[in-house]
Amino acid sequence: SSNETSTAAPYSGQFECETGNYHTFCPISCVSWLYQKIEDSFFLVIGTKTCGYFLQNALGVMIFAEPRYAMAELEESDISAQLNDYKELKRLCLQIKQDRNPSVIVWIGTCTTEIIKMDLEGMAPTLEAEIGIPIVVARANGLDYAFTQGEDTVLAAMAQKCPAREGRLKNINLPIARSAIRADETLKSARTSVEDQATKTVTSNSSNSINADPPISNKQLKELVLFGSLPTTIANQLQLELKRQGINVSGWLPSARYSDLPALGENVYVCGINPFLSRTATSLMRRRKCKLISAPFPIGPDGTRAWVEKICNVFGIVPTGLEEREKTIWTNLTESINFIKGKSVFFMGDNLLEISLARFLIRCGMVVYEIGIPYMDKRFQAGELALLEKTCIKMKVPFPRIVEKPDNYYQIQRIKELKPDLVITGMAHANPLEARGITTKWSVEFTFAQIHGFTNTKDLLELVSRPLRRNKNLENHDSL
């Protein structure tokens, strides 16, 4: 609908778009963390040797651990349509069923299946019925997406497989029972107005719901589902953070088991935990009629606080103790922060975490020269962009420019000119830059490390400051 595109960017810094000649991982890499997250899944990547070799090399030792993923390697006869795709996929899926017996098979479509127009979405329902295992189809290909966006395509597809939550509040008792302890009192008074509230709430497929979630006065009458794949530990931490405010999380997309996917429907509020999940958000809003809470992402104590606050706000709760909590975290980290304060950073861009990380580092007192990013969804990242702007003003630093689809060659010229203290970049450029005296941090680590929530701030800072500390240590030994 037309009003969706009209949202202005809540950031007055410069946006640019370059040639898109940059290095990043292929989005099929998402199988590496998703197969670990969804314990009863099997990921089948339908592609060529090129895809297989990438997974094998990018995932390193993981490949030896009998992973629950494999390639359906397309051969010349598949490309020239001498073989029947359906029969071939059926043969492989039956083999997977026999060997591993997963609860779900996720087909990852690749560039090749796009180009030869293999109708995966069409075949899946028939095959699913025939072999008795659900099949989720995600097109995580390099023609359309970069790196972490792979997860986005999988979750968007998985959102379709979530069970339906009844439109009205028939089932509301269930989640309440779980979290009833604190919410009990408010509940009684609020119950009467629930039905009204539900109808008044802005409809899910209008853009207004993103920025203008009306506060609801009652706790836990609405369900909250969080989306984004996190290690269980981190998910628990974030969940606990909300529980402190009296908010119960009724489910996660993805869940640790496919059979535990959360129920979705009109009364379900959803909130993302990672900046690259815009398709999933759209899918949840438009197709599952959920209501999206647009917040900054819980990366860094500032982001986490803003994230919790936003959710509280939507749930009509006045957050307690958040400010002190954030402050304590910052205070505890004074030493680390003093070490990086004033140093400059350049994000070459490859995993879409860049805006959140830049915002956090600016809050730590660093100066960000450039935020390269593969793809910038200004709507989905609206909350994050607004916080970035606010943080720049607060810290009295100029707005960094945001470069979408960067050109690595031009970026390296700029890096040579600017000589930043730290370049956050992919592994293709890290060693060559180090050899030229420029300190680097591999961006991929931010994807795999635990960086969400209050509790992990130290780990996050550790990642950023390690290369700088290493340099300092080496300097001390220069005389040797």
Place this chain on the structure above:
Amino acid sequence: MKLAYWMYAGPAHIGTLRVASSFKNVHAIMHAPLGDDYFNVMRSMLERERDFTPVTASIVDRHVLARGSQEKVVENIQRKDKEESPDLILLTPTCTSSILQEDLQNFVNRASNESSSDVLLADVNHYRVNELQAADRTLEQIVRFYIEKAKKDESLTTIKTEKPSANIIGMFTLGFHNQHDCKELKRLLSDLGITVNEIIPEGGFVTQLKNLPKAWFNIVPYREVGLMTASYLEKEHNMPYTSITPMGIVDTSSFIREISSICHKVYEAGSLTNLPTLDVEVRDKMKDLKILNKKDVESFIDQQTTFVSQAAWFSRSIDCQNLTGKKTVVFGDATHAACMTKILVREMGINVVCAGTYCKHDADWFREQVSGFCDQVLITDDHSQIGDIISQIEPAAIFGTQMERHVGKRLDIPCGVISAPVHIQNFPLGFRPFLGYEGTNQISDLVYNSFGLGMEDHLLEIFNGHDNKEVITRSYSSENELQWNKEASAELSRVPGFVRAKVKRNTEKYARDQKTPIITLEVMYAAKEAVAA
């Protein structure tokens, strides 16, 4: 379709890129979707390259899919030409461009009109050849192009060097111990009085390829890459070559004898092969060259075998005696697996039950090489088949690739890595050749250490293991009265093993300080935050 988890040889374009980026001042442009440039990551990480890998992609995206690449490829070639003025730009097709069937040759023709660099389209078919075959082909293609170019502008050097000289063909980036092998080969040649003319592709300039025919002969140390180039040069320029891999004592000797006989032939046929002079004095002087003198060559071999290499003595020592008849399985590329099989059997008296290679395209050669040296030959690129055979045979040690190392780990069998595909640990900083006389020492160490460790483990098991085992598992916190609730215990079990004890201690310390008797998730996280300072 084929269900695959692991592959020994990569896709074709990787081979092409390995050759292209081994040359100096050659840039490869891949016609590929975003994310296919992970070759740069491999090179930068595994080889710890200091320079940017000269490979970029002309990105195939949704628009290209709809309208074709149109000007994009040509513009990218021209842009690279201006930015870095390479000698050669190699347009590299990928699996994606194979299916798109765009006329890449046309792009190359158009781009080369406008650019000062030479522009070539790598002639490899993704669906027909693998990484190694593609590398072999690309190297030949580039050599042929520059030889023919030189012929046309009459800059080809056809006059042989005054002293015996050789080209080394097939050393390249991401090759298994190639850099060390190259150094060792150079040393061996210089000991024999042979100068090295050109080494390709590693570190060579394409502009120097016209000098290739100057050498008396070519050396192709590995079967996988370089044979096509060598046979092209033999056919077109009458250059003899040796494809004996100087790996192990016996084969190193045959290698030296063969190059000696090649040099002799070239010397005898001097007038035919454009030797610079028939001057009696020069020819007489040459007569004294070690390499042309059978007796000298034999005494060199003898000297090296006895004093430089320790491998011959190792075979006689009681250490090696203990290895007699031990069962092994060997698997790898054709070159390394064949050589290793022969070394184990011929030089160390070890029993190779099964020798195999994933180079299916070279199966006949492999069979011929190992026949008589092993009970069973295995030609496959399916790692699970090898895993099964290893678990059936239960060898005392495995010599294979990184994949076999992991099979060995699972089955508790030690493994020496002798072939690609490899990890970063197979790009050692120290000098570790597999070829030549120093190579024989390295191989002896590798073999002995693999078996030695196996023996040690076995003994430990018989004698009930290390006596410090108990200390590791003893609980430090058994006497405290703190209780972990169910969630917290579950959480603790998720903490990686090597830090779990520390997390447990810190949390309990925190709980004690806070006077909290029951440890919940909240306490755990609070403890983590508290120690953050």
